[in-house]
Amino acid sequence: MPELPEVETIRLALNTLVLGEEILSYRLLRDDFVRGGHEHASELAHARIIGTQRKGKLLAIHLSNQIVLLHHFGMSGRMLLSRASDPIPLHTHVQMIFDSGLELRHTDPRRFGYAALVPQTELPTFPAWKNMGPDALYITPAQIRNILAGRTRPVKALLLDQYLIAGLGNIYVDEALYRARIHPATPCNQIPTQATKKLVRAIHAVLLESIAAGGSSTNDYQRLDGTLGEFQNKHGVYRRHGTPCRRCGHKIERWVIGGRGTHFCPLCQKGVN
């Protein structure tokens, strides 16, 4: 599922491959895949791609006509760059055909993702954009301390809340807690200051390493060119339940915490240290 590192991998690839491209034709194959109306869809012909931006798991593509294309990939979403003559994959909801003969496609079988066309001036008021907490890649120890303070929910559930901290999903929350040696069920207000520093370092490290590896291809995620990421091979706990911990050899467990499958090593992540 595309989380921060996967979206960032897509964004970096777009920067090298489609910056400056001119849109010949923009097609929405499903109206209900678009949030906030599609009245700007007819204004995109001849617009050029002038920049990209990422906030949490949201990708923003800036166009020369002051329109911003937002893409959220939910859990089964893909952004693929193909030749316009290549066959259209099943569940393609958005097509962007460029004058170079390239075509950008947003496909998403489960449709938990979406696209949006927002005038640049309205981007700060777009709900998902506006309500997002600080980006996990740049979050500071002080910000994490404020977020954890006074809350009783399990730290696992809290780190998944995009309103509080943006960009982490199920994979990277489990991996960051494993690196920080924090048990995912620990109530937030029971994590001492010392451990929050370790947590921030763990979050930054796991995100940066995954970006460098092109993201995690566990289920559906592919890079812009259709190749798989590599970081799933480096996972310490995610979907490794029943197999030995790479640090201590104890069997990795899987619990449901906050309604999500949660993977951890009961020996390495005993307490909050």
Place this chain on the structure above:
DNA sequence: ATGATTTCCTGTAGGC
């Protein structure tokens, strides 16, 4: 206000 639960959707894994 906070937190817990339900809902959307389809491909896949597991059981029989």
Place this chain on the structure above:
DNA sequence: TGCCTACAGGAAATCA
């Protein structure tokens, strides 16, 4: 082998 059911999960909505 093939059918059927349960499950996966991000985020918004709904409920307590």
